[in-house]
Amino acid sequence: MRIFVSTFSLLLALSASGAELHFNFGDFSIGSVLTNFESVVAGEGRPGQWSIVGDEIPSAFGAFGTNAPIMNQSSVLAQTSADMMDEHFPILVYTADIYRNFKLSTRFKIVSGLTEQMAGIVFRYQNPSNFYVLRASALGHNVRFYKMVDGVRSAPLGPEVDIAAGVWHSLQVECKGNEIDCGLDDKPLMPPLQDNSFSEGKIGFWTKSDSVSHFRDADLVYALRIPAAQGLVNNIMQKEPRILTLRIYTLDAKGRPKVLASSDLSEVNQPGADAEKNAIAAGTVAYGRSDGVNAIVLPFRDRNGDPMGAMRIRLKSFFGETRDNAMTRATQILKMMQEQITTSKDLLE
Secondary structure, eight states: OEEOOOGGGEEEEEOSSEEEEEEEGGGSOTTOOOSSEEEEEEESSOOOOEEEEEEEEEOSSOOTTSSSOOEEEEEEEEEOOOOOOTTEEEEEEEEEEEESSEEEEEEEEEEEOSSOOEEEEEEEEEETTEEEEEEEETTTTEEEEEEEETTEEOOOBOOBOOOOTTSOEEEEEEEETTEEEEEETTEEOSSOEEOOSOSOEEEEEEOOTTOEEEEEEEEEEEEOOOOHHHHHHHHHHHHOTTEEEEEEEEEOTTSOEEEEEESSGGGTTOBOOHHHHHHHHHOOOEEEEETTEEEEEEEEEOTTSOEEEEEEEEEEOOTTOOHHHHHHHHHHHHHHHHHHOOSHHHHHO
Protein backbone atom coordinates (compact mmCIF):
# COMPACT_ATOMS: atom_id res chain seq x y z
CA MET A 1 0.00 0.00 0.00
CA ARG A 2 1.45 3.37 -1.02
CA ILE A 3 0.48 6.68 0.54
CA PHE A 4 0.83 9.81 -1.58
CA VAL A 5 1.41 13.36 -0.38
CA SER A 6 2.24 16.66 -2.04
CA THR A 7 5.93 17.52 -1.95
CA PHE A 8 5.52 21.02 -0.49
CA SER A 9 5.25 19.52 2.98
CA LEU A 10 8.87 18.38 2.97
CA LEU A 11 11.41 21.13 3.53
CA LEU A 12 14.86 20.24 2.20
CA ALA A 13 18.03 22.24 2.83
CA LEU A 14 21.30 21.29 1.14
CA SER A 15 24.91 22.18 1.92
CA ALA A 16 28.24 20.99 0.58
CA SER A 17 28.57 18.37 3.31
CA GLY A 18 25.02 17.42 4.21
CA ALA A 19 21.32 18.03 4.04
CA GLU A 20 18.33 18.53 6.30
CA LEU A 21 14.84 17.19 5.68
CA HIS A 22 11.86 18.33 7.75
CA PHE A 23 8.55 16.43 7.72
CA ASN A 24 5.87 18.82 8.97
CA PHE A 25 2.57 16.95 9.07
CA GLY A 26 0.90 20.10 10.39
CA ASP A 27 1.04 21.48 6.84
CA PHE A 28 -1.59 18.98 5.67
CA SER A 29 -5.32 19.08 5.99
CA ILE A 30 -7.05 16.18 7.72
CA GLY A 31 -7.45 13.25 5.34
CA SER A 32 -4.60 14.34 3.05
CA VAL A 33 -2.90 11.60 1.08
CA LEU A 34 0.88 11.22 1.52
CA THR A 35 3.46 10.62 -1.15
CA ASN A 36 6.85 8.88 -0.97
CA PHE A 37 5.65 6.75 1.94
CA GLU A 38 4.76 3.06 1.94
CA SER A 39 2.71 1.23 4.58
CA VAL A 40 4.17 -2.21 5.35
CA VAL A 41 3.97 -4.69 8.20
CA ALA A 42 6.66 -6.68 9.97
CA GLY A 43 5.69 -9.93 11.63
CA GLU A 44 2.09 -11.02 11.11
CA GLY A 45 -1.16 -9.49 9.94
CA ARG A 46 -1.99 -6.67 7.56
CA PRO A 47 -0.30 -3.26 7.21
CA GLY A 48 -1.51 -0.55 9.58
CA GLN A 49 -3.80 2.36 8.82
CA TRP A 50 -1.74 5.54 8.51
CA SER A 51 -3.51 8.84 7.93
CA ILE A 52 -3.50 12.57 8.71
CA VAL A 53 -5.79 13.36 11.66
CA GLY A 54 -6.34 16.27 14.02
CA ASP A 55 -4.81 16.50 17.50
CA GLU A 56 -3.75 19.07 20.08
CA ILE A 57 -0.09 20.06 20.21
CA PRO A 58 1.68 22.54 22.52
CA SER A 59 1.93 26.06 21.19
CA ALA A 60 5.34 27.58 20.58
CA PHE A 61 4.24 30.29 23.03
CA GLY A 62 3.83 29.23 26.67
CA ALA A 63 0.88 30.30 28.81
CA PHE A 64 1.64 33.45 30.81
CA GLY A 65 1.94 32.87 34.56
CA THR A 66 1.34 29.11 34.44
CA ASN A 67 3.29 25.94 33.75
CA ALA A 68 0.50 24.54 31.56
CA PRO A 69 1.25 24.87 27.85
CA ILE A 70 -1.16 26.50 25.44
CA MET A 71 -2.57 23.82 23.13
CA ASN A 72 -3.37 24.33 19.45
CA GLN A 73 -5.25 22.07 17.07
CA SER A 74 -2.99 20.70 14.34
CA SER A 75 -2.72 17.91 11.80
CA VAL A 76 -0.57 14.91 12.76
CA LEU A 77 0.36 11.54 11.33
CA ALA A 78 -1.56 8.71 13.01
CA GLN A 79 -1.51 4.92 13.01
CA THR A 80 -5.10 4.03 13.91
CA SER A 81 -5.56 0.31 13.26
CA ALA A 82 -6.11 -1.67 16.47
CA ASP A 83 -5.05 -5.18 15.51
CA MET A 84 -4.45 -7.01 18.80
CA MET A 85 -2.22 -9.66 17.20
CA ASP A 86 0.99 -9.90 19.22
CA GLU A 87 3.63 -10.15 16.47
CA HIS A 88 2.13 -7.28 14.46
CA PHE A 89 4.31 -4.24 13.66
CA PRO A 90 2.81 -1.57 11.36
CA ILE A 91 5.54 0.53 9.70
CA LEU A 92 5.32 3.60 7.48
CA VAL A 93 8.51 3.83 5.40
CA TYR A 94 9.80 6.95 3.67
CA THR A 95 10.82 5.54 0.29
CA ALA A 96 12.39 8.53 -1.46
CA ASP A 97 15.99 7.76 -0.45
CA ILE A 98 18.31 5.72 1.73
CA TYR A 99 20.57 7.16 4.42
CA ARG A 100 23.89 6.11 5.92
CA ASN A 101 25.08 8.66 8.51
CA PHE A 102 22.30 10.78 9.97
CA LYS A 103 20.40 12.08 12.98
CA LEU A 104 16.65 11.44 13.06
CA SER A 105 14.23 12.84 15.62
CA THR A 106 10.45 12.78 15.88
CA ARG A 107 7.76 13.83 18.34
CA PHE A 108 5.18 11.20 19.23
CA LYS A 109 2.19 10.63 21.48
CA ILE A 110 0.82 7.25 22.50
CA VAL A 111 -2.97 7.59 22.36
CA SER A 112 -4.38 4.20 23.27
CA GLY A 113 -4.01 0.41 23.20
CA LEU A 114 -5.22 -2.49 25.31
CA THR A 115 -2.45 -5.02 24.71
CA GLU A 116 0.29 -2.58 23.70
CA GLN A 117 0.93 1.17 23.82
CA MET A 118 4.03 1.77 21.73
CA ALA A 119 5.49 4.18 19.20
CA GLY A 120 8.88 4.24 17.53
CA ILE A 121 11.08 4.89 14.54
CA VAL A 122 12.70 2.43 12.13
CA PHE A 123 16.01 3.22 10.48
CA ARG A 124 18.45 1.62 8.09
CA TYR A 125 15.35 -0.22 6.93
CA GLN A 126 15.93 -2.78 4.14
CA ASN A 127 12.59 -4.59 4.04
CA PRO A 128 9.98 -5.79 6.59
CA SER A 129 12.39 -8.50 7.78
CA ASN A 130 15.54 -6.39 8.16
CA PHE A 131 15.79 -3.08 10.04
CA TYR A 132 16.68 -1.31 13.29
CA VAL A 133 13.99 0.12 15.57
CA LEU A 134 13.93 2.43 18.59
CA ARG A 135 10.58 2.33 20.37
CA ALA A 136 8.93 3.59 23.57
CA SER A 137 6.32 1.69 25.59
CA ALA A 138 3.84 3.34 27.95
CA LEU A 139 2.58 0.02 29.34
CA GLY A 140 6.06 -1.49 29.60
CA HIS A 141 7.61 1.68 31.08
CA ASN A 142 10.69 1.38 28.92
CA VAL A 143 12.49 2.40 25.75
CA ARG A 144 14.13 -0.34 23.72
CA PHE A 145 16.43 -0.68 20.72
CA TYR A 146 16.52 -3.90 18.75
CA LYS A 147 17.21 -5.16 15.27
CA MET A 148 15.29 -7.46 12.98
CA VAL A 149 17.56 -9.64 10.81
CA ASP A 150 15.92 -12.06 8.37
CA GLY A 151 12.75 -11.81 10.44
CA VAL A 152 14.48 -12.74 13.71
CA ARG A 153 14.32 -10.14 16.46
CA SER A 154 17.40 -9.52 18.61
CA ALA A 155 17.39 -9.16 22.38
CA PRO A 156 16.08 -5.65 23.19
CA LEU A 157 18.40 -3.11 24.80
CA GLY A 158 17.40 -0.05 26.77
CA PRO A 159 16.42 1.43 30.13
CA GLU A 160 13.27 1.41 32.21
CA VAL A 161 11.61 4.79 31.71
CA ASP A 162 8.14 6.10 32.50
CA ILE A 163 6.46 7.00 29.20
CA ALA A 164 3.19 8.80 29.89
CA ALA A 165 0.41 8.11 27.39
CA GLY A 166 -1.46 11.12 26.06
CA VAL A 167 1.68 13.27 26.34
CA TRP A 168 4.03 14.38 23.57
CA HIS A 169 7.56 12.97 23.77
CA SER A 170 10.51 12.87 21.38
CA LEU A 171 12.76 10.07 20.16
CA GLN A 172 16.20 10.61 18.65
CA VAL A 173 18.65 8.28 16.94
CA GLU A 174 22.01 9.13 15.41
CA CYS A 175 24.05 6.77 13.22
CA LYS A 176 27.74 7.24 12.42
CA GLY A 177 29.22 4.21 10.73
CA ASN A 178 28.43 1.25 12.98
CA GLU A 179 27.78 3.45 16.04
CA ILE A 180 24.20 4.14 17.11
CA ASP A 181 23.19 6.76 19.71
CA CYS A 182 19.64 6.70 21.09
CA GLY A 183 17.80 9.43 22.98
CA LEU A 184 14.46 10.24 24.58
CA ASP A 185 13.17 13.78 25.10
CA ASP A 186 16.54 15.18 23.99
CA LYS A 187 18.50 13.18 26.58
CA PRO A 188 20.80 10.17 25.98
CA LEU A 189 19.18 6.83 26.78
CA MET A 190 22.19 4.56 27.03
CA PRO A 191 25.85 4.35 26.02
CA PRO A 192 26.45 4.28 22.25
CA LEU A 193 25.70 0.93 20.61
CA GLN A 194 27.78 -0.72 17.90
CA ASP A 195 26.30 -3.00 15.26
CA ASN A 196 27.35 -3.96 11.73
CA SER A 197 24.12 -5.53 10.47
CA PHE A 198 23.03 -2.59 8.27
CA SER A 199 25.26 0.20 6.98
CA GLU A 200 22.45 2.24 5.39
CA GLY A 201 18.74 2.10 4.65
CA LYS A 202 15.44 3.92 4.74
CA ILE A 203 13.70 5.58 7.69
CA GLY A 204 10.12 5.38 8.93
CA PHE A 205 7.59 5.28 11.75
CA TRP A 206 6.68 2.20 13.79
CA THR A 207 3.98 0.89 16.13
CA LYS A 208 2.99 -2.49 17.56
CA SER A 209 -0.20 -4.52 17.84
CA ASP A 210 -3.23 -2.38 18.78
CA SER A 211 -1.20 0.73 19.66
CA VAL A 212 -2.78 3.91 18.36
CA SER A 213 0.00 6.50 18.15
CA HIS A 214 0.43 9.98 16.69
CA PHE A 215 3.52 11.68 15.23
CA ARG A 216 3.74 15.47 14.97
CA ASP A 217 6.75 15.83 12.70
CA ALA A 218 10.28 14.57 12.11
CA ASP A 219 13.68 16.08 11.38
CA LEU A 220 16.42 14.31 9.46
CA VAL A 221 19.95 15.67 9.21
CA TYR A 222 22.12 13.47 7.02
CA ALA A 223 25.47 13.28 5.31
CA LEU A 224 25.27 13.30 1.53
CA ARG A 225 26.34 9.97 0.07
CA ILE A 226 28.99 10.17 -2.66
CA PRO A 227 29.07 6.91 -4.64
CA ALA A 228 32.51 5.41 -5.14
CA ALA A 229 32.19 5.93 -8.88
CA GLN A 230 31.55 9.65 -8.41
CA GLY A 231 34.50 10.03 -6.09
CA LEU A 232 36.63 8.31 -8.67
CA VAL A 233 35.48 10.67 -11.43
CA ASN A 234 36.12 13.72 -9.24
CA ASN A 235 39.65 12.53 -8.49
CA ILE A 236 40.52 11.78 -12.11
CA MET A 237 39.22 15.16 -13.29
CA GLN A 238 41.58 16.92 -10.87
CA LYS A 239 44.60 14.93 -12.07
CA GLU A 240 43.96 15.02 -15.84
CA PRO A 241 43.39 18.59 -17.12
CA ARG A 242 43.05 17.51 -20.77
CA ILE A 243 39.81 15.66 -19.98
CA LEU A 244 36.80 17.72 -21.05
CA THR A 245 34.08 15.42 -19.72
CA LEU A 246 34.02 12.02 -18.06
CA ARG A 247 31.08 9.74 -17.33
CA ILE A 248 30.60 6.24 -15.96
CA TYR A 249 27.51 4.30 -17.00
CA THR A 250 25.70 1.28 -15.65
CA LEU A 251 22.48 -0.48 -16.61
CA ASP A 252 19.17 0.21 -14.87
CA ALA A 253 16.64 -2.44 -13.84
CA LYS A 254 15.34 -2.61 -17.42
CA GLY A 255 18.77 -3.07 -18.96
CA ARG A 256 19.06 0.51 -20.22
CA PRO A 257 22.29 2.51 -19.78
CA LYS A 258 22.23 5.45 -17.36
CA VAL A 259 24.86 7.83 -16.01
CA LEU A 260 26.15 6.57 -12.66
CA ALA A 261 28.78 9.29 -12.18
CA SER A 262 29.81 12.34 -14.18
CA SER A 263 32.11 15.34 -14.21
CA ASP A 264 28.82 17.26 -14.48
CA LEU A 265 26.61 16.17 -11.56
CA SER A 266 23.46 17.33 -13.33
CA GLU A 267 23.95 14.42 -15.78
CA VAL A 268 23.70 11.68 -13.13
CA ASN A 269 20.83 9.25 -13.87
CA GLN A 270 20.47 10.60 -17.41
CA PRO A 271 20.04 7.90 -20.08
CA GLY A 272 22.91 6.65 -22.19
CA ALA A 273 23.02 5.65 -25.85
CA ASP A 274 23.64 2.47 -27.83
CA ALA A 275 27.41 2.95 -27.55
CA GLU A 276 27.25 2.63 -23.75
CA LYS A 277 24.77 -0.23 -23.90
CA ASN A 278 26.97 -2.18 -26.31
CA ALA A 279 30.09 -1.52 -24.24
CA ILE A 280 28.43 -2.99 -21.15
CA ALA A 281 26.61 -5.83 -22.88
CA ALA A 282 29.28 -6.90 -25.37
CA GLY A 283 32.49 -5.09 -24.41
CA THR A 284 32.57 -3.07 -27.63
CA VAL A 285 34.51 0.18 -28.14
CA ALA A 286 33.28 3.38 -29.82
CA TYR A 287 35.39 6.26 -31.13
CA GLY A 288 34.63 9.61 -32.69
CA ARG A 289 36.46 12.89 -33.37
CA SER A 290 35.15 16.37 -34.09
CA ASP A 291 36.51 19.93 -33.73
CA GLY A 292 39.69 18.81 -32.00
CA VAL A 293 37.91 16.62 -29.46
CA ASN A 294 38.17 12.83 -29.13
CA ALA A 295 35.03 11.05 -27.83
CA ILE A 296 35.65 7.48 -26.71
CA VAL A 297 33.44 4.84 -25.08
CA LEU A 298 35.16 1.88 -23.42
CA PRO A 299 33.86 -1.02 -21.32
CA PHE A 300 34.57 -0.65 -17.59
CA ARG A 301 35.68 -4.15 -16.56
CA ASP A 302 35.73 -5.97 -13.23
CA ARG A 303 38.68 -7.93 -11.83
CA ASN A 304 37.69 -10.92 -14.01
CA GLY A 305 37.71 -8.85 -17.19
CA ASP A 306 33.93 -8.81 -17.60
CA PRO A 307 32.20 -5.49 -18.45
CA MET A 308 30.36 -4.06 -15.44
CA GLY A 309 29.90 -0.55 -16.79
CA ALA A 310 31.05 1.84 -19.46
CA MET A 311 33.26 4.93 -19.53
CA ARG A 312 32.62 7.79 -21.95
CA ILE A 313 35.45 10.31 -22.11
CA ARG A 314 36.00 13.45 -24.16
CA LEU A 315 39.65 14.48 -24.52
CA LYS A 316 41.28 17.56 -26.02
CA SER A 317 43.22 16.53 -29.06
CA PHE A 318 46.72 17.79 -29.91
CA PHE A 319 48.37 18.50 -33.25
CA GLY A 320 49.22 15.31 -35.09
CA GLU A 321 47.39 13.04 -32.64
CA THR A 322 46.18 9.79 -34.17
CA ARG A 323 43.24 7.60 -33.24
CA ASP A 324 45.65 5.15 -31.62
CA ASN A 325 47.20 7.92 -29.51
CA ALA A 326 43.78 8.99 -28.26
CA MET A 327 42.73 5.43 -27.53
CA THR A 328 45.95 4.85 -25.57
CA ARG A 329 45.35 7.94 -23.43
CA ALA A 330 41.73 6.93 -22.73
CA THR A 331 42.74 3.36 -21.93
CA GLN A 332 45.35 4.55 -19.42
CA ILE A 333 42.74 6.65 -17.63
CA LEU A 334 40.31 3.73 -17.60
CA LYS A 335 43.04 1.45 -16.20
CA MET A 336 43.61 3.83 -13.29
CA MET A 337 39.92 3.66 -12.41
CA GLN A 338 39.64 -0.10 -12.83
CA GLU A 339 42.53 -0.58 -10.40
CA GLN A 340 40.51 1.22 -7.71
CA ILE A 341 37.09 -0.33 -8.38
CA THR A 342 37.24 -4.02 -9.19
CA THR A 343 33.67 -5.30 -8.59
CA SER A 344 30.20 -4.19 -9.65
CA LYS A 345 29.25 -3.90 -5.98
CA ASP A 346 32.09 -1.44 -5.37
CA LEU A 347 31.10 0.48 -8.46
CA LEU A 348 27.55 1.00 -7.25
CA GLU A 349 28.29 1.78 -3.58
